[in-house]
Amino acid sequence: AIITSALLSPLLQVGASDILHRDLSIDVCGEVDAELKIPGLLGLPISFGIIKECLCISTLPQYVTGNILFLGAIALFGKNAVIAELTNMVHDCSSSKQCQYPPHYVASCKSGSPCFFTCTDGYSAYPTGDYPTQCVCNYPYTECNGKCGIFKGCPSTYLTKRDDPKKCYEGFTACKVPGYSENSWECVDVQNDLESCGGCSYDLSTSSGRDCSAIPGVSDVSCIKGQCVVHKCMTGYDTDDKHSQCVYSEDKGTELLAAQYGLEH
Numbered sequence: 725a726i727i728t729s730a731l732l733s734p735l736l737q738v739g740a741s742d743i744l745h746r747d748l749s750i751d752v753c754g755e756v757d758a759e760l761k762i763p764g765l766l767g768l769p770i771s772f773g774i775i776k777e778c779l780c781i782s783t784l785p786q787y788v789t790g791n792i793l794f795l796g797a798i799a800l801f802g803k804n805a806v807i808a809e810l811t812n813m814v815h816d817c818s819s820s821k822q823c824q825y826p827p828h829y830v831a832s833c834k835s836g837s838p839c840f841f842t843c844t845d846g847y848s849a850y851p852t853g854d855y856p857t858q859c860v861c862n863y864p865y866t867e868c869n870g871k872c873g874i875f876k877g878c879p880s881t882y883l884t885k886r887d888d889p890k891k892c893y894e895g896f897t898a899c900k901v902p903g904y905s906e907n908s909w910e911c912v913d914v915q916n917d918l919e920s921c922g923g924c925s926y927d928l929s930t931s932s933g934r935d936c937s938a939i940p941g942v943s944d945v946s947c948i949k950g951q952c953v954v955h956k957c958m959t960g961y962d963t964d965d966k967h968s969q970c971v972y973s974e975d976k977g978t979e980l981l982a983a984q985y986g987l988e989h
Contacts, residue, residue: 751831753780753838754820756813762801772797775813778833780823784810828859828870846872899924899933914950921947941970 755778761769773793784807788794797806814820823839825831828847834840837854846865849856861872868875892898892911899912899920912920914933919925923932936945936952941961946953954963957970964971 749825749827749829751780751782751823751825751839752814752820753778753823753831753833754814754817755779755833755835755838756810756817758813758817760797760806760809760813762797762805762809764800770797770800775810778835778838779810779814780831780833780838781811781814782831783833784814826858828872845870897924900926916947918945918947921952922950939969941972943970 756775758775760772760775762772764770777787779787785803788798788803788806788810794806819838821838823831823841825839825841828843828845829841830844832840832842834854840854841849841856843849843859846861847859848862850858850860861867865872865874895913895915896911897914897920898909899914901908901910912924914920914923918937919935920933921936922934925933925935934952936942936947939945939952939954941958942954942956943958944954944956946955952968954967954970957963960973961970962973963969
């Protein structure tokens with residue numbers, strides 16, 4: 725007769741349930757070298773062979789599904805029972821360790837380093853070697869919405885008709901991202917942002933800000949309290965009285981031409 729998982733002890737069944745609902749950023753890993761035995765009818769154990777693997781509890785569901793060794797055990801006792809027994813083996817092995825992982829991790833238990841992991845989404849494990857501690861976004865890549873890569877812009881999200889287009893932290897404004905769809909946006913500090921000073925240069929409704937870097941003739945400029953402040957202009961230009969723009973000077977026209985052709989003295 726086929727022995728079903730209903731014959732398992734309640735304790736074993738609870739253990740399997742716990743596996744499926746734990747926090748995946750904390751794991752337990754270890755180098756297992758033991759015989760897989762599952763208690764059957766009347767408590768008599770059935771052996772399914774020797775397990776010699778570096779295992780993490782988080783990867784056990786995939787491990788048992790893709791391993792032909794466990795087909796018979798799963799058929800007799802069910803997948804949860806097999807996972808529960810392997811969980812006990814991981815906890816009981818001499819190298820068992822509790823592992824804490826950073827975002828973007830993939831647990832990759834290896835001999836000598838049970839808590840080893842690799843990184844996804846373009847991130848790299850740091851430091852390199854057998855004992856990384858974090859996933860980092862290395863230069864020249866940048867982070868954008870949980871991804872590491874090379875981006876022309878970084879929209880914070882994509883709006884729907886039900887979304888409030890101003891879901892930004894206090895002090896930031898939702899501004900349209902040029903070059904993306906009409907509904908793409910990012911949160912900008914318009915009091916200090918050089919390209920969206922005083923408001924969005926590419927607003928979701930109307931353009932209310934100013935791109936300080938696009939001021940004609942400007943050489944050195946800042947955005948201070950939502951206002952473009954010009955510190956220096958190119959040759960042939962002077963700052964206006966409010967230091968908000970560069971004004972072409974007719975008197976310096978010859979200097980400008982000389983500078984353009986490298987003839988200035």
